[in-house]
Amino acid sequence: MRSRITRRVRIKTPDLNLVDRVKGHIDAIVTAAFQAIFPDRITIQYPRERRDVPDNFRGMIQFDINKCISCFQCSFVCPANAIMMRGAPDGRYYPCIDYTRCIFCHFCVDTCPRGALLRTKIHDVAFSSMEEMFATTEELIEPPEMLREDDTVIRYRIENGDLVLEKIEEIAELSTRPEIQVSPAKLSACAHPENCIACTLCYLTCPSNAISVKVVEGKRTFEIDPKLCTGCGLCVKECPTCTLTLIER
């Protein structure tokens, strides 16, 4: 193996006779002439044409407020600290995204237990100021505002090992359907019941009312309804004595 690497390779100028040379010239001219008549253009005329991107394209993020359970997972997972949870008049907290920080990793979308954050294929939005790049919850509900000039979609397909460019006259759909949750479903469970100090914080924080309190013989006991629990982990976070944990369903 070593000898193969160190072996000296000498490159010689190809020894072509006149026939080969003339053939080469003719070949080049014919190829060029063919391309001049039927060009295999690869240019995408961007504002007028738009390249088709897959559904899991990491573009700007859209937010569905009806699905959100205010679990804060998106804001915890964000590696760039771009998501801020802001209090709403209904007493719950909803995410705002600071696009000056966002690195479009879509960890928030992947981590959302209810699929409230949606991917879009929009990546070409212009902002006129830094302040405008802070998208509040209200702005996240609507897809970002942008100027569309495209009427053609560019798709690539592989044909006999060649990449073939296809132009389809249609207006590209840029929003995506919320995908089915692929991360393992979680469930809140009491891992260490002996730690519980019966502070009811878990009961108070649970957004889906899966935790119920019963007073039996002067003592509070808690019960988690697995049907209602979404595995959002809010109770686990709030528990001061690390009684609760998330287990896989």
Added chain:
Amino acid sequence: MAVSGTSRQKQTDEVMELTLVNTVFQIFSSNMMDIPVIKPLVDVLMTVPIVKYLVALILWKPFFAVILVPGLTGLMLSLLFIIWFERKLTARIQWRMGPLEISRSIGGILQPLADGMRYFFQEIIIHKEAHRPYFVQFPILAFIPVLLPVLFIPAGTVYAIRTPYALPVIVSLISMIPVVIMAIGWASNSRLAFIGTVREAFMYFGYEIPFIIAVLAMAVLYGTSDLYLIVEKQRVWGIALNPISALVFLITMAMATSRLPFEIAEADQEIAFGPFVEYSGILFGLTMTLAYEKMYILGLLFSVLFLGGGSGPPLPFLGDLTPVIWLYIKAVIIMCIMAFLRAVYPRYRIDQALRLGWTYLAGLAVVSVVIAGLISAGGLLP
């Protein structure tokens, strides 16, 4: 008496002026373009007092040949077309779009016009080391050897000067263009311009000799240097009689106009347009189009020598305009072939190009002279 003397003098002056004008008008109107399509219009205009002089001037054959087609106007139109065509063709072959944004609906053909207008309004920078007077005037002086050959190129009966020395005059005028380019490079007084100038000088000697011999071969073949007679003698096109001469002419034409296999003097990737590196604004526009103008003149010469000049199927209702149109179309096709080369070939090194010029092309040119001599001596020319 004095008064009447002055008035008589005045009268004589008026009569003389009138005779002079009439003589000039006679000269113009005796040699006018005969175009059946616009003949009714011309007849009407020729009855209008002042306008008739103008119409007679425009339709005077020498004026038409030099200022309109195949002269200045034809040159400008072909320039606008060929620059667009070259960019577009190269773009197609290289899988790009080419100029498109300006006048999108007609494929961006107005782009060269827009570029030209931009050149007009751009600042002309003359750097400190340049030889200022020469630097400014050489691009303009370069037009003299470029435009003068048009005087001698006949399109049918439309020509400015007919002389038995037309071919030598044209060749010598064309040979003057590289001298001007070298002068431009010298006046620019910068490193890249110097390198480009030296390359241009090397190339000049490399292609000029085979070129002149190839043209000489055609003069030997037809037995005359009068281009009008050469066109008349071509029952069979010259390219069929002496294809080797045509090949040498085409290759040396690509060298002379620095088309891509031989784009050594300009070489924009390494020495950034060589002799023209210091120019900006309209002066750059003038120098950049120099090669294309030379290409147009050489295309006209090629059409006259090898493609039967203005001969072609008669076009109805165009009269004297027919040979003009045929000659123009042939010249533009030759220019298109030259533009096509750019998309196919990479650039030669200067030593490769010089070897080609001094050995193969010179040899082929001599062979073409021998062929021409044989055809001429054997009386094979019909």
